[in-house]
Amino acid sequence: MAMPAPDQRIIARGPQIVAALRAVLPADAVIDDPQETRAYECDALTAYRCPPLAVVLPRTTAEVAAVMGVCGGMGVPVVPRGAGTSLAGGALPTADCVILGTMRLREVLEIDTDNRYVRVQTGVTNLSVSAELEPLGFFYAPDPSSQLACTIAGNIAMNSGGAHCLKYGVTTNNLLGATVVLTTGEVVELGGPEMGPAGLDLLGILCGSEGQLGVVTEATLRILPRPEGARPVLIGFGSPEVAGECVANIIRSGVLPVAIEYMDEPCLRAVEAFAKAGYPDCPAVLIVEVEGSRAEIDDQIARIRAIADALNPVEFRESRNADEALAIWKGRKSAFGAMGRLGDYICLDGTVPVGQLPYTLRRIGELSRQHGLEVANVFHAGDGNMHPLILFDANTPGDLARAEAFGADILRLCVQVGGCLTGEHGVGVEKRDLMGDQYAPDDLTIQMQVKDVFDPDWLLNPAKVFPLDASATHRARAAE
């Protein structure tokens, strides 16, 4: 993965930059010891590493504004970072950048159940927001798989989703307001507890902008009452096509499950070897979860059973109690860990129209044989968000490059069938150079022009999202 050459003039000014940051922050909030900055050299896309010039860990919006003022004034790039769980290299540093970590911004500022929102500093973890709300009977809906570790700041940057998004939507559908620090150090408030912004929906472009427009220090999040109960069923099918048909038929029937998860045979084999979840031995498994009171759940599951039965499932397993429900989810939740035991893998994140799932899966199988690498599929079938896991051996020279080439082919396939490059992980550096497959040059230009409005000097999160050649051309033209 190519990264632009670091600006040696900035690196040469490193000591002055660190001194300027120390002047505006508490002593423990600035890290420039190479031993310690090394901890920030990569995120969860660990194949790429580069220690930053320095790391700052502010605790308040005012401190973030001070950092941005210093860096903006001195022309130093800033890479915002939450918990570093990005699988797309969204928080990968460059040698001439300052990492701005948000993890010390962890106050829950306000819980208002009457108006159904919470206001938090964005360094809080996703799961801890719901944990705060649980005693009050509420929850925050977006539930990325990394929710134990990942922060709201990162969720907003990547517009994160999760298994339950089919019903509740992704981050953008649950974000009401944000406090944003611009590269000038200026602090702006977008949205708030009201259901709708005044003027243009700037919050809408900020969410999912991957740290390209500003640093979000506080967020107002929509919260929802906890459902009375939830119950999953597991359905095994003789072919991916029939499983896909079942998904479509459920959606058409009027039952709206909170989650429909899909696992294919290679994934099931890995999961069984690891978690011993007792899954059936078959080409495709769906986990469908519904919510409500006991009677409501019974009613919805009866409808789902009727739909599945018409398709001759290998197995239809209903959980009768909490332990059985846990057992059904156990394999799915441990899928990524199970795959990790088989070797190194990269986890992709493309989205396809649900009707294209069977074809896409078949083509991925063909590509797997062509590239000579194994792939397993586990994904959110209700919304077509696929997570193919490509297995490779990091110790075999050239294997990573082969896995990446295979991954790129899969993502291009997603675009070809009418889908897109990412569902919930973001573009980052991983998919940056494929953006031209989804968008025409003008489509990318308008996005880059929007960035110009927020970040005219392009200091925020350099070399992410936009193909390097496209952004270089755009910047050169702007400088004329």
Next chain:
Amino acid sequence: MSIALDLAPTTEAEVSEILADSHARRTPLRIAGGGTRVENPGPGEPLSLARLSGVVTYSPAEMTLIARPGTPLPEVRAMLAAEGQALAFDPPDPGRILGRNGTPTLGGMVAANASGPRRLLAGACRDHLLGVRFVDGRGRFLKNGGRVMKNVTGLDLSKLLAGSHGTLAVLTEVVLKTLPLLPARTTLAFPGVTETTALRIFTTALSTPFEVSGAVHVGGTAFLRLEGLEGQLAYRRDRLLALLAEHRPEVVDDAPWDDIRDAAHFATGGPLWRILCKPTDAPGICTGLRAIGGDCSLDWGGGLIWYRGPGNPRGLAPHATLIRRAGVQGPAFPPLPAAVARLQDGLRRTFDPAGILNPGLMDA
């Protein structure tokens, strides 16, 4: 040759030509769909999108609809209903409060981010907008988003265009998420209650997991709507009746939800404002509004106040938009903080450097 006829494009290419030409000549345009929505005091020749109409693709099993902007909303509603689906955000017919005979279109709906009572549960129009094709103020063809549920790749310009009222670009295609039409409905009515009591009813009901899909207060009656599968509905209705027994609820099977959605109760009679607020602030704001003269009603569980009256509500609630002028002068949209206004201006200059798209409409 009539100019008005020339400015009724039937293809994306014609839209692009018109915009490129207007850009070069710096001549402003006023964009119209079904002519139901906007009271635009600004200058410009009308650009009608009524002929850029029709559904491109509707895939019920994928829950997606792709259509051109001039497609009439009632047509889409009927087509979706035939497949047991709907636009879950309840788009209103704004023509009723503006005294227009036109038919609302999908383009106008998206441009206004128009969302009805179900917004509480289902989110706004922008939450159901998956992608767009559009022509910007220079005449460039552009696209953003996609036709899948999770589709943010790069900056999510679809959200920015929803609610931009045609000031950034002309939409040429919209992609919307459809959802199952909820098969059964019932309504709890609480007659003779004040806004303060109504708010208490809303707060209680909306803290339950019973998925209340409408919470409004109109003409002294609070209404709660429940929609879903038959069995679900009976259970939820009974639980809410028990929970709210002290407010003497009545079960109504034919509550006028279409009228409520369209604010038909304020269809005539003086200036009309749409105010967004924190729900618990609504009763206080309503008291203040009555003191300056006029009536109000509540939607979105108190988060949306309709105010019909002679006064200017901005002193009481900053997020107030003037929907029906009825002689009132001044900006329709509320003023913005300086930094936000600067970003907004920067975006408008980016999308429309010559300032030809609905000039004056969103200006504070």
